[in-house]
Structure formats: structure tokens, C-alpha cells
Amino acid sequence: MSIMQEKEMWTSKLRKSWQKTLPVEKLLPDTQPAYVASWIYLFGVATLASLGVIIASGIVLAFEGASWYHYSNVGHFINSMHFWSVQFFFVFMVVHLWGKFWMAAWRGRRLLTWITGAVAFVASIATAFTGYLIQTNFDSQWISYEAKDGFNSVGIGSRFNVTNFGQMILLHVAFLPIVLGVITMIHVLMVRAKGVVPPIDAFNAELGERK
């Protein structure tokens, strides 16, 4: 019994590793390194903000149903907000992606930050795509008719059937947003845990290199 007590508990193990990797001072710091001073740093948070508007407008649409916006002016406006925030989201995300690429922001054990970001990019495309399929208008009729060939051609169509409205609406409002939300959360928490990557030549002096 006493041996059991001396052995570290799972709970305390988790608490300690959490406190080590992401203490609240790291999660919500007052300062950033001096080099965090460029408009390119705004695109991550702008992507996040767009995602917020997408989710908020999407929740309203979900409560009213997929056909609401065809006949309600309010519905059409909320649909427009959903539409345009998605456009913003992708523009910001793509600039963010290119920015992080040219900054080689995966340096210093930040590979997983890049990977979660890139997976978020792919997941966003899948989520947006299913959204286009549930517009319940001509566009979604046509996209489902065309896209089925792509998915069928490699056998994916046997499980992921784009002409099945019921499946697409569930994936779009439940499964895919949850996946995207979780990946995005991990992505942002990783940035906080690791700190913003230093400039490429920051340690030339320490390493005894000329620039």
C-alpha cells in the first residue's frame, strides 16, 4: 500500500508535464521577443478571427436549416456572412502559410506546429467543400454531380458519397468542424508552448558565424 502511494499518480504526472510545457505565463504572456514586430504575424490571428465569424454564422444557419436562406432576407444575410468569412479565412490562411514558409518557422523543434497547420489547411478545404455541397441550390447540385467522379475514381466514393445530402450536412456541421477546431487549438497551443520562432540569423554570433 505504501509503495503504491509513493509511486507517482497519473494525475500528478499530467499536471507536472502540463505545467512544464504550457504554464499559464506562457499561454498568456505580457511580452513577446523583440523580433515579433511585423504585419506578417497578424495573419495567424486574422485566420483565427475569421474562423470565429465562420463558426458563429454557421451556428445560426444550423439552427434555421439548410434552406432557410433561400426565402428569408435575414437568412440570406447570415449566409452571406458565412460565405465572405470563408473567403477571408482562406486568404488570411494562405498568406499565413507563405509567411511561415519564408520564415522557415518550423525551425527549433517546431515541426509539429507546421504539420498541424498544414493539416488544418487540408481539413479546411474538406470542410469548405462539404459546405458548398449543402447549399441546396444549383451550385451544390452541380458540384456534387461533378465531384462524385473524382472520389469514385479512387474508391473513396464508396464511403464518402458527395451526392448524399444527409451525409454531407452531418460532416459539414459536425465532424469536420470538430476536427478542424481541435487541430487549430493544438496548433495555436503549440505556438504558445514553443514561443515564436527566432529570426533565421539570430544566433550567428553565438555560433561564431559571419552573417
Next chain:
Amino acid sequence: MNDRRSELEAAPWSGRTRRYDLIKEGVAALVVVTIATVALSTLFGSPDDKQITFKEWAVAAPADFYATTVQELAGSSGTGGYGAPYNTASDGVNLGPLHLAKLMGVTHPVDTVNDFVITPLTTVVNSGPVADALKQWQSSDSKTQAAWATNYDNALTKANQDATKVPSGNYGPVPQLSGGLLSMAQAGSLDGALLSQGNYFQSDNTKQTLFMGDGSYFNDQSTASNLQGSTWGMMNETGRYPGQAWLWLYSFWYQIPPFNNGDSHPFGANADAWIMVIMGALSLGLIIMPLIPGVRSLPYKIKIHRLVWKNYYQEENL
């Protein structure tokens, strides 16, 4: 030495810092994006071209609807000859020796004769001739049915889809059945019957979409809206709106040889499958880019980072 640099880059920053309010930044971003979204939504709205119903199709292009129905009965439509996952009529596209669709099997069975024509017809009270035709069809064997339908399909094609110019022949009840379905569609009762297939709950539009796609009307509407895949349609939107621009690279492959020629083997004819593979590989490449030699060195060679951290480099004399 590279490991040493990596360690320094991974360690908590011990250099100069500046005050930075993350939460204020986040809230400001949310406010700005919300205002911008509201502004664009007010100014431009969003696209919403009305869905096409079978009623619309049958009223606007009765000859096309009629001919498509005949093809569904004869099994000569796009869906009729598709293969997996709908039927076993063909092997479908392949990746060399790999027939992935066929391998996964018929997971969404579609019987163009019964699902598209016969079953819907049985759900309504038909006029005398149509009711008789249905009886005649249902009491014949499938070989006879296929012969009737194929005869009539060929004759109608020869007559340029003009049913009045088709010479008489051994067509069985096929003309009456097709005419019956046309009336049913024009009255607006085919839309629901195709979806429900005799059920109460139903949320799978596969059968409607396949049937509609077999005709020309639907395709013509899409051509008019610039939505065809051969003209970058994948990333276009109806009306004057931005579409899924992020699909530009996916769409790109369909515009170039050999993929833009559906008759060229082995790649053009199987473009869907090959492009799916290419895009899968490229997506994986993006995900693991920091591990790909050459690509990962580009940011060191093309020094855009000198602009990003310009001030810092100046201040630190780097």
C-alpha cells in the same frame, strides 16, 4: 553545429522583449474581420442560383428528358454504364492495373430502370395507356425488356431525339412508359418519388443527381454558368462571385495534357483518378515540407525573411 543552432532556436527566448497584448490583438482582429464581413455581405450578398427540379427540366426541355428516360430504360445512359459504386456495367477508371472503384464494390446500387422509371411510375395513378404499358413491362422478362428499350433508344437517337420521326418498330411499351414519366415529371411528382423511393425518411439525393446528370439540360446550365471542369469550373462560382479559389491547383491539372483529353490512354481517360493521386501526394508534401530536402532550404536562399525581421536585423547588426 546545426544541432546546436536548433537547440538555441528551441530554447526559451532570452534576448530583448517588447510589451505585447495577445488578447487585445485577438479581440481587435475579431472586430475588424466581423466589420469587414458585414460590409461585404451588405454590399455584395452571396450567390444562390435556384436548384433545378425535374419539373423544370421536363417542362423546359421535354425532348431531352424523354430521350434520357429512354436511355435509362435501355441502360445506355452515363449512370447505366458507370460501374462501381453504382453497378457492375463497366470496370470504371483505373490507375494502371488498379481498379480501386471496382475493388470497393457496388456500395450504392442504382438500377436505372427500376429506380429512375418503373418504381416512380408505380407511385402515381397513371392514365390508361401508361397503366397498360406498366403492366406489359412488368409481366415480361428482362431480355425482352432490354431488347425493346435498346431498339427504341437507337431509333430515337437516329431520329435526333424527335419522337414524332421515329419509324414504328418493336419497342414494346417503352414509348408509353417514357411519355408517362415525362408527364409525371412535368406535373412535379417525379422529384419526390425519386428521392423517397417508397420511404418516409430520406436524405440521400444520389439517384436524383445521377438521373439529372444523364440529361443535357443540367449540363447546359452548368456550361452557361462557366462551371465545367474543363474551363476551371471547379473553382468558379455561379454569378459574379469568388468560388473555391483554393482549388486552383486541383483544377489546374484538368486544363493540361494529357489530362485534358478524355480519349488519351492511359492518363487522360483516367484523369480523375490520377489527379486525385497527384493532389494527395502534393498535400502530403505540404504537410511534411520541412522534411523535404531542397524545398526546405528555399527560405535560406531566397531571403524574404530579411524583410520580415528587417528592424531586428538592423538593431542587432545582423
